[in-house]
Amino acid sequence: MVTRAAPSDQRSRNARRSVAARGDGGRLREEILDAAIALVEELDDPWRLSLRAVAREVGVAATSIYLHFDSLESLLQAVKSRLWSRFGDEMVEADEQAGPNPFDRIVGFGRAYVRFAAEQPGAFRTLFATTWNLELPHGDSFVGESQFELIVDALAEVSSDREDAVRRATQLWCGLHGMVVLRTPLSRFP
CATH class of the missing domain: 1.10.10.60 (Homeodomain-like)
Known part of the structure; x- marks a missing residue:
């Protein structure tokens, strides 16, 4: 924690x-x-x-x-960039610990995602519940893309093609995020 x-x-x-x-x-x-x-x-x-x-x-x-x-906005952008980096480091660590098996990698990502949200609720809220216009890392098309691509890469090994892997990664990310949000202290979701 x-x-x-x-x-x-x-x-x-x-x-x-x-x-x-x-x-x-x-x-x-x-x-x-x-x-x-x-x-x-x-x-x-x-x-x-x-x-x-x-x-x-x-x-x-x-x-x-x-x-x-x-400005305050530039400080907040730096805060959010640092938190995305922290979140990304945890996702990479989960990937490294899981080994080569795609199933183990996906389970590791899910656990890292949920653990990050549970242990760092303020950071999680800042990442996902605020709309600051961050400068994107070079080559990224959206904030969090490098973390998302880790999941896509793992799913590519068990998908028919890249488009299928992206679709599965999107569903997984949305499901994890929804579960985390529904299980906040404000919700009574089981």
């Missing part, structure tokens, strides 16, 4: 951060992004995130965030 990580230097929440050394702005950018992810994961609606809340969490002035992100 993923829990909220403490700030890297173990400072208390709302404490002022020490001034970064020259050339150490990348560290601050990562701290801002980590704080925004932690806060978004706690919120019912990621759009309730504010730059001031992120600044408080990191221990900097809100204006410091603008050195790394030109």
Whole structure:
């Protein structure tokens, strides 16, 4: 289960951060992004995130965030991109652990998908219940395509052709997603 990580230097929440050394702005950018992810994961609606809340969490002035992100929207896009990457890493890990058998790979993907949603509900909600216009990775035609293609590749081994594999992968993804959404605490779906 993923829990909220403490700030890297173990400072208390709302404490002022020490001034970064020259050339150490990348560290601050990562701290801002980590704080925004932690806060978004706690919120019912990621759009309730504010730059001031992120600044408080990191221990900097809100204006410091603008050195790394030109708006709340650009920060939220970075958050969602990082979460897609985290989700993708879990799907790849499931694929690697499953071995070559297509059935085992599909079961592994399904378990990874459901586990991600259960253990990281804020991240899952941010990925699938918000509409931020993300820049697509080079060559992708939709957000999450690389994760989807892992499933298509596994199903291609037991499908008549690529079109059939895409259709099966779509049905599987929709079924998994529907099951996860229906089994949220707000639902009484069995």
